[in-house]
Every structure is written in structure tokens, then in C-alpha cells.
Amino acid sequence: MLDHANLFIVPLDEERCWYRYHHLFGDLLRQRLRQTQAEQLKELHDKASEWYKQNGLIDQAIEHALKSKDFDQAAYLIQSQIDVLWQRGEHGKLRRWVQALPEDLLLTEPQLGIIHAYYLHTIGEYTSAEQLLQRIEWILDPHGNGDEVIPSLECKHLLEIDRLKLTGRLSLIRALIYSFDGNVKGIIKQANRALEYLPEQDLTWRNLSGFALGDAHSYLGDMAASYDARFTTLRACEAEGNIFYIILAALKLATTLREQGELYRTRDLCNDQVRLAEKNNLAEINMVGCIRTILGEVLAEFNDLERAIQHARQGVKIAEGGQNLVFLSMSYLYLMRVLFSKKDLEGAKEVFDKVLRLERDMTIPIWLSSQMATWQVKFWLLQEDLKAVSNWADKRGILVCGDQHTHESIDHLSMIDHIVYARVLFAQDRMEETIQLLRHLYKTAERSGRISRSIEIKMLQALAYQSTGQTEQAMESFEHVLNLAEPKGFIRIFVDEGQPMASLLYEALKREITPEYVQRLLAAFPVTEPEGVTSTKSQVDQSGLIEPLSEREIEVLQFIAKGLTNQEISNKLFLSMHTIKTHTRNIYSKLGAHHRAEAVAKARAFGIL
Structure with missing residues (x-):
């Protein structure tokens, strides 16, 4: 009833x-x-925990054991579930359980301590994570280090095979921690040590070693080796059938592909992982949020800004719901770039300030610190605060005219610093130094297979030559970068440079350098809509023209700049095709242009668009 x-x-x-x-x-x-009857709470939780355990409901058994503060029982049950939860990627639950245990238990049960150290490092508590790993290492091998022995905590109950496996897992966690501060030698040493100790059947943990080695190659600037390590790891995860780590391996691979300039492959890989996550009810985990922001950034580069901002914002929202500093930081950086391309500088600055707050509250990875410095300098340059950027360069210790060995030893992180410093030199009109620095940087980027960086460097070099009147050198560099960028699909990297880039593109068009690609790039430049009502359009200063454009001709020209065909313009304005063609001929005649892209470029030069 x-x-x-x-x-x-x-x-x-x-x-x-x-x-x-x-x-x-x-x-x-x-x-x-x-x-x-508060005194009965512990007894009831103990009984509930035991009942759930007997009936195979281990999660509930653990919850009641923790509530009764029977930590030994909780630790025993958690350890029985570690590998299952780790393989499924159920880190939120495992993190909460392990954090509830007392510190001494994390040492007497090293497997739990190693897991806890991993979670400490994901939230930026690297020092605490390393200290915990050191204590566990002494416990696993109290005489191996020769420094400190903790005999009272020696794990005599461990079999030798378990001791070796835990030593391997500890080494792997340490390799992942070293990835945060760019300790390449440490990463390689610990990852290889992990592979030496981990049993062959411990597939998930052995595959994680591939993540660490991929990071090491990336820091060294060897993108081909980084790609090989990450691609091999992805295939190993697929063979194991572990969906969570397939997605994680794909995320790592996507960042490598993006650095290699493989925009189409990056986009396709990210789309595949989003679909895989949705199919397996993993769409709301933080690393999938990060993948969405990578996808958004690539779409922004393709100039698909509306879809880009949609994916990037959705990805950040998901990443903010997790507890992984790396995924959250990466998501913020990719969103910043999308907002920057949309000219939403206020929005980009708001995201930048969020990352600054993260930096104040916890230790952040070295690569994030470098990327943040880059964005800070970009904001200073927009504000024309050259004093601030000069102080930044002095603090970073950047060399411009050092010896050849200095430039050849530029690694990935310092390359990012040097590229942004080249922009500083450009803003200070120190063109000779700018060109010299960019020449060295291009050699390094080309040698390491960083195509995205190579495109940016060569493009800046062309702009620097142009600003000094060295047109032939500018066009030689520019032709090279256009040939490099066209098959990859790059657009916004050019458009975001503004009017100086439009002038270079116009000159390239006159010389018939990759004309179809150049016209696509020119068409991507934003049309500046005049404020007020439509009637103000004809009030643009056209004094440089032989004969000013009429209001209707400006209207047609704006549609041409947006890439519309004559038929589409005809439909928009409810005019005949013959009338549209007449307006177009008049526009060409008045601007002294021979085709659409040239007309758009000249109109922008005159300030009509």
C-alpha cells in the first residue's frame, strides 16, 4: 500500500x-x-559497508567505510578497484576516495600513495607530489637511495613482483610530473625506467609511458619523433580497447599535428574523438572539453569563426567542470586565440585574466608560463606599451645577435619567446635585428618540423622586408610562405596581421603568385561596416579616385568583398544580372582594377571598405 x-x-x-x-x-x-543515537552511526556504516561488499557493490562499500572512518577497510576496497577505475578513466571518484585517506596509510599502501601523487600533480601541486613520491620510493626500496630509511613503514607484505610493478608506476608518474617543468632528461629516464619495471600485461600504464616520451620529443623540437611516439601510443590504446585513453592519446596527437601545420588532420581527429566520446557517454569529461577547444582553434584558422567560437566556448565550459589544470589551461589558451581572431579583445583579455588567477593560486606548467608571456606581450603591443615589452625581454634574457651556436640551441619554449620578441623588435622599428632573428628562427623551426611556426616566422620576415622597402626580398619570402601555407589551409594567420598583410597580398596578386589562394585570403579580410544608416556609405573619402563610387556601387562592392557571386548579389539586391555586371564594370574602372580581389584590395587601401 x-x-x-x-x-x-x-x-x-x-x-x-x-x-x-x-x-x-x-x-x-x-x-x-x-x-x-549518534553513537550508533559508526556501527551502522560498518555493517552497511560489509553488506555491500558481500553483495559485490564495492563503490557503496567504500563510501560507508569512509564515513565510518574505517580507513583500513576503505583502503583495501579501493585498491581492489584501482586498476578498473584507472582504465575506465573514472578519476573523479578515485581522486575523492584517495584524498579522504590519512597520509600514513598512503605510505603503508604505496599503490594508493602513487595514485594520490598523480592527482596532486594534475592540480599543480608538483612539490607535494614529488615529496610524496620520494617517501614512497624509500619505502619500496629503503636501501636503494642511500639517503633515508623508514623501516617502520617498510611494506613487507608486498611480493617482489608487486614491488617492481609499483616502482614502474612510480617512475611513470614522476615522468609525467617532469613533463610539466620541461625536464627532458628526467622524462626520458623515468619513462624508460617505467617500461623496464612494468610487467608486459600492465598495458594501460605502459601506454602512458608513450605520452611522456612524446612530450620529451616535443620539448626537444623533434616533431617527427613526437608524432611517432604519440601515434604509436594511440594505436596501442586502440588495440587495448580503452576508450578513455584512446581519447587522451588522440588529444596529445592532435597538439602535435597542429604544430606540424596539419590542420585538416587535426580537425578530423578532433571530430572523431568528440563522436567517440558522445557514443561512450564521455562527452562531459574535461579532456573532451579540451579537444573541443582545439577543434575550435583549427576552425578559427580556417576562418569559420562562428563554429569556432561555439566549439571553443563549449569546450571551456566542460573543462571548467573538471579538476585537471593542464586541460583547463590549454582550453583557455585555445579560446583566447579564437576570440583574438574574432577581434573580441575584451573577451580574450578576460580569459587571460582567468589564467593569471590560476597562475597565482598554484604552480603552472612551464609551457603554460611561456604561452602566457606571449599573450601578455601581444596585449602590450596592442596598447603600444613598448616599455613593458622591453622590460619583459630583459627579464627573459632573450639574445638577438648572439653567435650561431646560441641560435641553433633554441628549444621549443624559447622559440615561442623569440618569435614574440621579433614582434617587439618590429614594433620598435629595429628591422635589421628583426630580420636577422627571424632568419635564425626559421632554420630552427624548419629543422624541427614545426610548420605552423615556420609559416608565422616567414610571414613576419616578409612583413619586415616590406616595411624597409625591400620589395623583392619581401616577395621572395612571401611566395615561399604562401606555397607552404596553401595546401595546409591556413587563413587567419595572414588575416590577423591586418592592413600590412593586405598590401603584401595585393602585391602578390599583381605578380600572379598563387592567385587563387591570395584571392581567398583577401576575401577573408573583414569588411569594416560604417556606423549609422546606409546613406552614410557614400560619404567615405574617395578623393583619391578619378571618379567616386556611387552608393549602390559601394553596396555591390561590399558583397563582392564577402565573396558573393554576381547571381547571389542580384538576389540580395533584387536587381537583374545585367545591372550587377554593369555596376561591377564601373567599380573596376573607377578603382583601376582588373578582377574582384584587386578591386577589394584597392577599396580597402582607399578606406572604402
Whole structure:
């Protein structure tokens, strides 16, 4: 009767053999118990934990053991679930359980301590993570380090095979921690040590070594080796059938592909992983959020800005719901770039300030610190605060005219610093130094296979030559970069440079250098819509023209700049094709242009668009 009246109890099965209290009634009973018989709470939690364990409901058994503060029982049960949860990527649950255990238990049960150290490093507490790993290492091998022995905590209950496996896992976690501060030698040493100790059947942990080695190659600037390590790891995860780590391996591979300038492959890989995550109910985990922001950034480079901002914002929202500093930081950086391309500088600055708050609250990875410095300098340059950027360069210790060895030894992180410093030199009109620095940087980027960086460097070099009147050198560099960028699909990297880039593109068009690609790039430049009503369009200063454009001709020209065909313009304006063609001929004649892209470029030069 209580069941049918929906009072107090809720059925758990269709046969109505199992019931639970309605959650409101359950809350009332628990409150009453705490008020009247609090001394029975521990006993009841102990009984509940044991009952759940006997019936194979281990998650509930752990929850009750933790509530009763029976930490030994909780630790025993958690260890029985570690590998299952780790393989499934259920880190939120495992993190919460391990954090609830006392520190001494994390040392006497090293497997739990190693897991806890991993979670400490994901939230930026690297020092605490390393200290915990050191203590566990002494416990696993109290005489191996020769520094400190903790005999009271020696794990004598461990079999030798388990001790070796835990040593391998500890080494792997340390390799991942070293990835945060760019300690390449440490990464390689610890990752290889992990592979030496981990048993062959411990596939998930062995595959994680591939993540660390991919990071090491990336820091060294060897993108081909980084790609090989990350691609091999992805295939190994696929062979194991572990969906969580397939997605994680794909995320790592996507960052390498993006650095190699493989925009189409990056886009396709990210789309595949989003679909895979949705199919397996993993769409809301933070690394999938990060993948969405990578996808958004690539779409922004393709100039698909509306879809880009949609994916990037959705990705950040997901990443903010997790507890992984790396995924959250990466997501913020990719969103910043999308906002920057949309000319939403205020929005980009807001995201930048969020990352600054993260930096104040915890230790951040070295690569994030470098990327943040780059964005800070970009904002200073926009504000024309050259004093601030000069102080930044002095603090970073950047050399411009050092010897050949200095430039050849530029690694990935210092390359990012040097590229942004080249922009500083450009802004200070120190063109000779700018060109010299860019020449060295291009050699390094080309040698390491960083195509995206190579394109940016060569493009800046062309702009620097142009600003000094060295047109032939500018066009030689520019032709090279256009040939490099066209098959990859780059657009916004050019457009975001503004009017100086439009002038270079116009000159390239005159010389018939990759004309179709150049016209696509020119068409991507934003049309500056004049404020006010339509009638103000004809009030643009056209004094440089032999004959000013009419209001209707400006309107047609704006549609041409947006890439519309004559038929599309005809439909928009409800005019005949003949009339549109007449307006177009008049526009060409008045601007001295021979085709659409040239007309758009000249109109922008005159300030009409």
C-alpha cells in the first residue's frame, strides 16, 4: 500500500522485491539518527559497508567505510578497484576516495600513495607530489637511495613482483610530473625506467609511458619523433580497447599535428574523438572539453569563426567542470586565440585574466608560463606599451645577435619567446635585428618540423622586408610562405596581421603568385561596416579616385568583398544580372582594377571598405 501510494519507499526492481526509502524520508531518518543515537552511526556504516561488499557493490562499500572512518577497510576496497577505475578513466571518484585517506596509510599502501601523487600533480601541486613520491620510493626500496630509511613503514607484505610493478608506476608518474617543468632528461629516464619495471600485461600504464616520451620529443623540437611516439601510443590504446585513453592519446596527437601545420588532420581527429566520446557517454569529461577547444582553434584558422567560437566556448565550459589544470589551461589558451581572431579583445583579455588567477593560486606548467608571456606581450603591443615589452625581454634574457651556436640551441619554449620578441623588435622599428632573428628562427623551426611556426616566422620576415622597402626580398619570402601555407589551409594567420598583410597580398596578386589562394585570403579580410544608416556609405573619402563610387556601387562592392557571386548579389539586391555586371564594370574602372580581389584590395587601401 505504501508502494502504490508512493509514500516513504521507492521500488528498485520491476518485481518489487527490493525497495529503498524515498530520499526525503531517508534524509529525515538520518537526521533523527544523528540527533538521538549518534553513537550508533559508526556501527551502522560498518555493517552497511560489509553488506555491500558481500553483495559485490564495492563503490557503496567504500563510501560507508569512509564515513565510518574505517580507513583500513576503505583502503583495501579501493585498491581492489584501482586498476578498473584507472582504465575506465573514472578519476573523479578515485581522486575523492584517495584524498579522504590519512597520509600514513598512503605510505603503508604505496599503490594508493602513487595514485594520490598523480592527482596532486594534475592540480599543480608538483612539490607535494614529488615529496610524496620520494617517501614512497624509500619505502619500496629503503636501501636503494642511500639517503633515508623508514623501516617502520617498510611494506613487507608486498611480493617482489608487486614491488617492481609499483616502482614502474612510480617512475611513470614522476615522468609525467617532469613533463610539466620541461625536464627532458628526467622524462626520458623515468619513462624508460617505467617500461623496464612494468610487467608486459600492465598495458594501460605502459601506454602512458608513450605520452611522456612524446612530450620529451616535443620539448626537444623533434616533431617527427613526437608524432611517432604519440601515434604509436594511440594505436596501442586502440588495440587495448580503452576508450578513455584512446581519447587522451588522440588529444596529445592532435597538439602535435597542429604544430606540424596539419590542420585538416587535426580537425578530423578532433571530430572523431568528440563522436567517440558522445557514443561512450564521455562527452562531459574535461579532456573532451579540451579537444573541443582545439577543434575550435583549427576552425578559427580556417576562418569559420562562428563554429569556432561555439566549439571553443563549449569546450571551456566542460573543462571548467573538471579538476585537471593542464586541460583547463590549454582550453583557455585555445579560446583566447579564437576570440583574438574574432577581434573580441575584451573577451580574450578576460580569459587571460582567468589564467593569471590560476597562475597565482598554484604552480603552472612551464609551457603554460611561456604561452602566457606571449599573450601578455601581444596585449602590450596592442596598447603600444613598448616599455613593458622591453622590460619583459630583459627579464627573459632573450639574445638577438648572439653567435650561431646560441641560435641553433633554441628549444621549443624559447622559440615561442623569440618569435614574440621579433614582434617587439618590429614594433620598435629595429628591422635589421628583426630580420636577422627571424632568419635564425626559421632554420630552427624548419629543422624541427614545426610548420605552423615556420609559416608565422616567414610571414613576419616578409612583413619586415616590406616595411624597409625591400620589395623583392619581401616577395621572395612571401611566395615561399604562401606555397607552404596553401595546401595546409591556413587563413587567419595572414588575416590577423591586418592592413600590412593586405598590401603584401595585393602585391602578390599583381605578380600572379598563387592567385587563387591570395584571392581567398583577401576575401577573408573583414569588411569594416560604417556606423549609422546606409546613406552614410557614400560619404567615405574617395578623393583619391578619378571618379567616386556611387552608393549602390559601394553596396555591390561590399558583397563582392564577402565573396558573393554576381547571381547571389542580384538576389540580395533584387536587381537583374545585367545591372550587377554593369555596376561591377564601373567599380573596376573607377578603382583601376582588373578582377574582384584587386578591386577589394584597392577599396580597402582607399578606406572604402
